Amino acid sequence: MSSLLPPSFETKVCSQEQLVERIAKLPRPLVFTNGVFDILHRGHASYLAQARALGASLVVGVNSDTSVKMLGKGDDRPINSEADRQALLAALESVDMAVLFTEQTPVNLIEKIRPDIYVKGGDYEIDTLAETHLVKTWGGKAIAIPFLYERSTTTLLGKIRS
Numbered sequence: 001m002s003s004l005l006p007p008s009f010e011t012k013v014c015s016q017e018q019l020v021e022r023i024a025k026l027p028r029p030l031v032f033t034n035g036v037f038d039i040l041h042r043g044h045a046s047y048l049a050q051a052r053a054l055g056a057s058l059v060v061g062v063n064s065d066t067s068v069k070m071l072g073k074g075d076d077r078p079i080n081s082e083a084d085r086q087a088l089l090a091a092l093e094s095v096d097m098a099v100l101f102t103e104q105t106p107v108n109l110i111e112k113i114r115p116d117i118y119v120k121g122g123d124y125e126i127d128t129l130a131e132t133h134l135v136k137t138w139g140g141k142a143i144a145i146p147f148l149y150e151r152s153t154t155t156l157l158g159k160i161r162s
C-alpha cells in the first residue's frame with residue numbers, strides 16, 4: 001500500500017493559535033491582504049502575485065464563513081467553505097500563509113501581524129480604510145493594485161445561474 005503524504009501546500013494554512021510564532025519566521029518586508037475569495041478567478045491570481053512581488057512574503061487574511069455573512073454579499077454566500085477558500089489560497093505559489101479572521105474587518109488580525117505593506121485591489125479607496133491608518137501607525141505602507149482583468153465572483157455566479 002502506498003503512503004501518500006498530504007499536499008505540501010496545506011502547511012501554508014495557519015490557525016490563529018500558531019499565528020504569532022509562524023509570522024515571526026516569515027521574511028520581511030511582509031505584505032498582507034484580506035478578502036473573501038469565494039470563487040477564485042484570474043483577477044485574484046494576478047492580484048496576489050503582484051502583491052507578493054511588493055515584498056518578501058505574502059499573508060492572506062481570509063474571511064470566515066460567519067464574517068462573510070456580515071458583509072451583505074447575499075444569503076447564499078459564501079459558496080465555498082472557509083476551509084476550502086483558505087486551502088485554495090494556500091495552494092497558490094504567491095501565497096506564503098493563509099489565516100482566517102472572524103470579524104467584519106481584519107483590523108485585529110493586522111494588529112497581531114504588523115505587516116510592512118497592506119494591499120487591496122483597485123476597487124477600494126485605500127486611503128479611507130481603517131486598515132491603512134492602522135499600518136501607518138508603525139510606519140507601514142498601504143498600496144492599491146489596479147485591476148488587470150475585470151473578473152468577479154458575483155459575475156461568475158450570475159453567468160452560472162443565467
Ligand SMILES: Nc1ncnc2c1ncn2[C@@H]1O[C@H](COP(=O)(O)OP(=O)(O)OP(=O)(O)O)[C@@H](O)[C@H]1O
Pocket residue numbers: 033034035036037038042043044047073119120121122123124146147148149150151152153154155
Ligand atoms: N478582478 C480583480 N482584479 C484584481 N483584484 C481583485 C479583482 N477582484 C477582486 N480583487 C481583490 O481581491 C480581493 C478579494 O476580493 P473579493 O473576494 O471581494 O473578489 P470578488 O471576485 O470581487 O468577489 P465578490 O464578487 O464576491 O465581491 C480584494 O482585495 C479585491 O480588491
Ligand SMILES: O=P(O)(O)O[C@@H]1O[C@H]([C@H](O)CO)[C@@H](O)[C@H](O)[C@@H]1O
Pocket residue numbers: 034035036037063067071103104105106129130131
Ligand atoms: O473580498 P472583499 O469583500 O474585498 O474583502 C473585504 O475587505 C474589507 C476591507 O478590508 C475593508 O475593511 C474587509 O473589511 C472585509 O472583512 C473583507 O475582507
